[in-house]
Amino acid sequence: MSDFHETPQRSPVSARLPVIALAGNPNCGKTTLFNLLTGAHQHVGNWPGVTVERRSGTMTMGRRKISVVDLPGVYSLMGGGGEDQRVARDFLLDSDIELIVNIVDASNLERHMALTAELLETGRPMVLVLNMVDEAEAHGLQVRSHELSAALGVPVIPIVARKARSRTRLMETLTQALDHPALGNMLDYGQLIEAALAALGTLLPGVPPAHRRFTALCLLEGNSDPIDPKTQHALQQISSELAVMSDETPADLIMDRRFAWAQEMAAIAMHRQGPAGLRQKITDRLDRVVLNDWLGVPLFLAVLYLVFVVSFSGGNIFLDFFDQASAALLIHGVGHLLLSSGLPTWLISIIAGGIGGGLNLVISFIPPIGLTFLFLAFLDDSGYMARAAYAMDRLMRRMSLPGNALVPMVIGFGCNVPAIMGSRIIEDPRGRILTVLMQPFMSCSARLTIYMAFAVVFFRSNGGQVVFALYVLGIIVALLTAWLLGKTALRGEVLPFVMELPPYRLPSFRSVFLQAWQRLKVFIFRVGRVIAVIGVVLFILPGIGWTDRGLRSTDIDHSLLAQGSRALVPIFEPMGIHQDNWPAISGLIAGAAAKEIVIGTLNGIYQRQNAADLMADYRDPDIAGQLLGAIKTIPANAVTFFTTLDDPLGLSVMDSTGTAEQASGAESATLQAIAAGFTPLSAFAYLVFVLLYVPCASTMGALRREVGWGWMSFSLLYGTGLAWSASTVIYQSSTFAKHPGHSTAWIAGVLAAFALLVVGLRLYGQRRDALSKPSLNRRASA
Amino acid sequence: MKPLFAVREVLQKQGMASASQIAAELKLSVGLVEDMLVYWQRRGVVEQVSVGTRKSCGRSCHSGGCGSCGNTMAPSVQAYRWCSGGRQSPHLLSQ
Numbered sequence: 001m002s003d004f005h006e007t008p009q010r011s012p013v014s015a016r017l018p019v020i021a022l023a024g025n026p027n028c029g030k031t032t033l034f035n036l037l038t039g040a041h042q043h044v045g046n047w048p049g050v051t052v053e054r055r056s057g058t059m060t061m062g063r064r065k066i067s068v069v070d071l072p073g074v075y076s077l078m079g080g081g082g083e084d085q086r087v088a089r090d091f092l093l094d095s096d097i098e099l100i101v102n103i104v105d106a107s108n109l110e111r112h113m114a115l116t117a118e119l120l121e122t123g124r125p126m127v128l129v130l131n132m133v134d135e136a137e138a139h140g141l142q143v144r145s146h147e148l149s150a151a152l153g154v155p156v157i158p159i160v161a162r163k164a165r166s167r168t169r170l171m172e173t174l175t176q177a178l179d180h181p182a183l184g185n186m187l188d189y190g191q192l193i194e195a196a197l198a199a200l201g202t203l204l205p206g207v208p209p210a211h212r213r214f215t216a217l218c219l220l221e222g223n224s225d226p227i228d229p230k231t232q233h234a235l236q237q238i239s240s241e242l243a244v245m246s247d248e249t250p251a252d253l254i255m256d257r258r259f260a261w262a263q264e265m266a267a268i269a270m271h272r273q274g275p276a277g278l279r280q281k282i283t284d285r286l287d288r289v290v291l292n293d294w295l296g297v298p299l300f301l302a303v304l305y306l307v308f309v310v311s312f313s314g315g316n317i318f319l320d321f322f323d324q325a326s327a328a329l330l331i332h333g334v335g336h337l338l339l340s341s342g343l344p345t346w347l348i349s350i351i352a353g354g355i356g357g358g359l360n361l362v363i364s365f366i367p368p369i370g371l372t373f374l375f376l377a378f379l380d381d382s383g384y385m386a387r388a389a390y391a392m393d394r395l396m397r398r399m400s401l402p403g404n405a406l407v408p409m410v411i412g413f414g415c416n417v418p419a420i421m422g423s424r425i426i427e428d429p430r431g432r433i434l435t436v437l438m439q440p441f442m443s444c445s446a447r448l449t450i451y452m453a454f455a456v457v458f459f460r461s462n463g464g465q466v467v468f469a470l471y472v473l474g475i476i477v478a479l480l481t482a483w484l485l486g487k488t489a490l491r492g493e494v495l496p497f498v499m500e501l502p503p504y505r506l507p508s509f510r511s512v513f514l515q516a517w518q519r520l521k522v523f524i525f526r527v528g529r530v531i532a533v534i535g536v537v538l539f540i541l542p543g544i545g546w547t548d549r550g551l552r553s554t555d556i557d558h559s560l561l562a563q564g565s566r567a568l569v570p571i572f573e574p575m576g577i578h579q580d581n582w583p584a585i586s587g588l589i590a591g592a593a594a595k596e597i598v599i600g601t602l603n604g605i606y607q608r609q610n611a612a613d614l615m616a617d618y619r620d621p622d623i624a625g626q627l628l629g630a631i632k633t634i635p636a637n638a639v640t641f642f643t644t645l646d647d648p649l650g651l652s653v654m655d656s657t658g659t660a661e662q663a664s665g666a667e668s669a670t671l672q673a674i675a676a677g678f679t680p681l682s683a684f685a686y687l688v689f690v691l692l693y694v695p696c697a698s699t700m701g702a703l704r705r706e707v708g709w710g711w712m713s714f715s716l717l718y719g720t721g722l723a724w725s726a727s728t729v730i731y732q733s734s735t736f737a738k739h740p741g742h743s744t745a746w747i748a749g750v751l752a753a754f755a756l757l758v759v760g761l762r763l764y765g766q767r768r769d770a771l772s773k774p775s776l777n778r779r780a781s782a
Numbered sequence: 783m784k785p786l787f788a789v790r791e792v793l794q795k796q797g798m799a800s801a802s803q804i805a806a807e808l809k810l811s812v813g814l815v816e817d818m819l820v821y822w823q824r825r826g827v828v829e830q831v832s833v834g835t836r837k838s839c840g841r842s843c844h845s846g847g848c849g850s851c852g853n854t855m856a857p858s859v860q861a862y863r864w865c866s867g868g869r870q871s872p873h874l875l876s877q
Contacts, residue, residue: 256786
């Protein structure tokens with residue numbers, strides 16, 4: 001049993017007693033070990049800096065009395081830190097010490113081993129104490145002290161000082177270490193540094209041989225000054241040679257080797273095991289793939305593709321139910337109630353058909369959008385989304401976009417609305433505006449119905465390629481738009497994407513549901529208002545027109561929509577739409593509300609099937625039958641979902657006219673009418689226009705909310721102008737031979753307009769920069 | 783791997799990053815990366831900055847991806863920024 005007594009602070013260490021110095025980083029348990037060895041009761045705290053001065057005590061091992069010195073925590077012997085660290089450094093380097101006991105936190109070994117490397121360099125006998133091994137084990141780490149001891153060349157003892165675990169073994173080891181001192185294996189710094197150390201060592205005759213290497217290291221690292229001009233000259237020469245040969249400073253080379261060594265030693269000493277170790281292994285392996293330079297991006301695209309497929313194909317299972325059930329209740333049900341109450345038919349049309357129809361449109365979006373939000377929340381909570389965004393950052397920054405800009409872009413293939421709202425993940429306001437303005441060019445699923453109808457009629461054998469080309473064109477235009485705006489109107493530096501990478505975990509249902517609901521609520525109550533208002537306008541336009549008796553309810557042929565469409569035909573003539581094909585313009589106008597209704601509008605007009613007598617529906621609505629029909633769509637759509645999982649874009653339907661008609665919602669006679677109204681070239685130009693022109697009402701609402709009226713107006717005008725320009729250039733360049741002068745004039749006009757746009761954007765950017773500079777200067781001076 | 787130089791390269795490439803981002807990229811422990819960043823900070827080529835992040839809807843979201851965060855800012859992330867004007871190594875000066 002040992003006999004302990006405490007010596008007063010600052011008492012000189014007795015020269016007659018062997019000295020053991022306790023050294024380690026702050027908060028590694030030195031004072032706890034000191035108390036354990038000496039029986040003292042020094043205050044212990046679980047924070048760094050508890051010991052700010054050295055203190056000593058004595059312990060007895062057998063018949064031998066030993067002085068134990070508890071030193072303040074120190075990170076490096078090379079310098080840095082406060083007065084407390086200087087006290088520790090001076091004692092370790094200048095005092096007579098028989099044994100250094102280096103205490104390291106086993107649960108944080110890599111960080112603590114850097115000091116161990118330096119202590120080994122002092123050439124003093126050492127014992128390494130791995131403290132807090134219980135915490136390391138709780139983290140799934142198995143301590144391999146024998147392997148570490150072999151690598152270091154000094155005894156290594158795993159203990160839990162707080163619980164006095166392995167105290168006896170520690171005492172035995174200290175006794176042996178005092179009797180048979182072990183100096184340890186010094187770190188090999190590599191050929192260049194080792195040669196430099198040897199060369200400097202020969203210039204230090206006044207320094208004891210055991211300390212020459214350490215002194216040379218201090219000189220090379222710039223932590224001590226040369227003792228004479230000769231050494232100084234030699235040091236400068238050696239440092240210059242090292243810098244030339246390695247392209248790095250000697251200090252950096254030495255520190256790099258120490259960090260690498262600490263990492264190697266930690267890997268030798270610790271083996272991951274148990275559930276916690278398994279979790280870490282899974283994290284490591286997942287990160288190896290998710291953050292891989294080559295695999296990270298394709299994997300992310302694949303994950304988002306799956307989200308897209310499951311959200312929009314899966315959402316379609318319930319889409320018809322939501323659509324038909326809400327139509328039965330909000331349009332026909334409300335219409336019936338209003339008609340029964342004797343209100344005028346025009347008012348009933350506006351309330352039931354307009355407002356009810358608008359709400360019906362919003363509600364029918366809920367299943368796919370809700371599912372998208374659920375999946376995104378799941379990915380976010382799992383810790384994957386943060387890593388995916390980080391992996392994408394490298395790619396997107398090359399295009400002046402933040403890395404997480406790709407998330408909304410891919411979501412945009414499903415629907416532009418959640419894509420625009422999803423742009424909130426971008427912290428940088430400039431990057432966010434750019435990303436939002438790109439979204440309307442992404443081909444949403446609603447545009448696909450239009451692509452399919454036209455592809456079936458004009459590009460049967462290579463319809464898939466045409467549709468794919470339109471998707472790619474959308475991406476190219478979106479990226480070019482961001483690039484153009486980033487170089488002109490929205491110039492600025494791409495802010496690096498900084499975030500803490502959270503650990504992987506299984507998301508909780510409550511958390512995922514709450515996040516998804518928060519986003520869906522925004523869509524329903526804020527974006528929905530805009531959709532409802534525009535729905536009213538687009539309900540009125542096809543239902544009323546100028547007649548001999550003024551503005552009256554009419555059939556669609558004489559409606560404001562038809563009259564307006566005919567008036568607009570001259571604008572669309574350069575892209576191949578002629579006077580007799582005015583319904584194509586009506587389709588585009590209707591498409592401003594929702595792209596889904598473009599084909600429906602064309603269908604109605606071409607078939608000359610007007611829905612003027614809505615009142616007949618309201619009189620005898622059969623709501624129960626419609627609700628039953630809505631319910632029946634769920635199993636039918638579920639079957640379709642599972643049978644078309646391998647074809648989420650539905651391109652296979654173009655193999656058959658019948659299925660394509662069904663998918664596009666157009667009837668056979670409509671397709672014949674489309675064939676009569678367009679040529680393949682004008683049809684392609686029309687599709688390009690559909691891709692690029694104003695987005696749907698929901699997207700406009702989302703744009704206004706996210707970037708304000710100004711950028712929303714720009715987006716609408718820019719998109720429409722670009723759509724018209726692209727379609728005109730495609731049509732005119734392809735028919736150039738027929739009318740070269742005419743085509744040249746149009747193409748030149750388009751190019752001139754584009755040049756003017758670029759100049760305008762540049763001027764806007766310069767003005768914006770000029771306005772922001774004084775503000776920045778004011779902020780800087782403040 | 784030369785970890786100290788690898789950390790420097792990642793930060794030079796990214797411009798600004800958190801210790802956990804660098805650690806994940808290099809498969810190193812966050813603690814070790816922080817120590818290396820502190821070393822570069824002492825060398826005058828790296829500075830520590832606080833970066834504001836979008837707050838989540840109140841749960842455990844880290845990226846703000848749910849979009850419900852509005853204008854509220856969450857506690858900032860401690861990031862490290864590469865300072866090109868700092869005291870550089872010969873390697874950097876030669877670039």
